[in-house]
Amino acid sequence: KNQVEQSPQSLIILEGKNCTLQCNYTVSPFSNLRWYKQDTGRGPVSLTIMTFSENTKSNGRYTATLDADTKQSSLHITASQLSDSASYICVVSAMFSGGYNKLIFGAGTRLAVHP
Amino acid sequence: DGGITQSPKYLFRKEGQNVTLSCEQNLNHDAMYWYRQDPGQGLRLIYYSQIVNDFQKGDIAEGYSVSREKKESFPLTVTSAQKNPTAFYLCASSLDPNSYEQYFGPGTRLTVT
Numbered sequence: 001k002n003q004v005e006q007s008p009q010s011l012i013i014l015e016g017k018n019c020t021l022q023c024n025y026t027v028s029p030f031s032n033l034r035w036y037k038q039d040t041g042r043g044p045v046s047l048t049i050m051t052f053s054e055n056t057k058s059n060g061r062y063t064a065t066l067d068a069d070t071k072q073s074s075l076h077i078t079a080s081q082l083s084d085s086a087s088y089i090c091v092v093s094a095m096f097s098g099g100y101n102k103l104i105f106g107a108g109t110r111l112a113v114h115p
Numbered sequence: 116d117g118g119i120t121q122s123p124k125y126l127f128r129k130e131g132q133n134v135t136l137s138c139e140q141n142l143n144h145d146a147m148y149w150y151r152q153d154p155g156q157g158l159r160l161i162y163y164s165q166i167v168n169d170f171q172k173g174d175i176a177e178g179y180s181v182s183r184e185k186k187e188s189f190p191l192t193v194t195s196a197q198k199n200p201t202a203f204y205l206c207a208s209s210l211d212p213n214s215y216e217q218y219f220g221p222g223t224r225l226t227v228t
Binding site: 004009031032034041042043044045046049089093095101102103104105106107108 | 158207209215218220221224
């Protein structure tokens with residue numbers, strides 16, 4: 001069964017601190033993995049996207065890693081800001097016959113950054 | 116949110132009534148999608164459309180219907196057959212069905228009492 005599991009479910013950190021969010025997946029055939037940021041009551045916005053051959057990608061203070069062998073990804077946030085408070089969703093894409101790209105979503109990690 | 120708009124942002128309905136959620140995009144994307152988001156769960160695909168006048172059921176299509184008469188519009192109707200319709204509904208689009216990137220709208224929160 002195609003699944004994406006994220007941990008922790010929620011996290012509270014102080015402003016300026018770093019944190020790492022985890023994503024484990026069992027998706028086949030794997031196409032790519034992306035991290036989205038979703039503010040409360042808003043649509044998700046893409047942070048990074050990685051294909052099978054990429055093992056790290058950065059977007060400002062966000063750095064994503066991918067280990068395709070262990071089927072794990074992490075999102076590291078450096079020097080957190082209050083505006084980082086949001087849900088972070090790991091999404092794995094499976095490419096099926098006919099070229100259809102199906103997305104499997106994790107439940108997300110809810111991050112709260114406190115002053 | 117890119118060039119995708121959803122309206123209204125909040126919607127309230129009585130049980131037994133059908134309701135239609137609007138989704139419009141000006142990105143000239145071929146593919147459009149409807150997802151449902153519930154607390155503690157990942158987004159689940161309701162319906163998707165790869166091209167005008169064509170659409171396919173997703174993982175949880177029961178109790179929902181869609182149409183794709185125009186490239187830029189993909190309305191979702193939540194019918195009275197949907198047993199638990201209260202949820203946050205997200206519309207997305209991509210350049211084509213093979214595209215890596217899906218762009219999401221701001222969402223509509225539907226409450227049925």
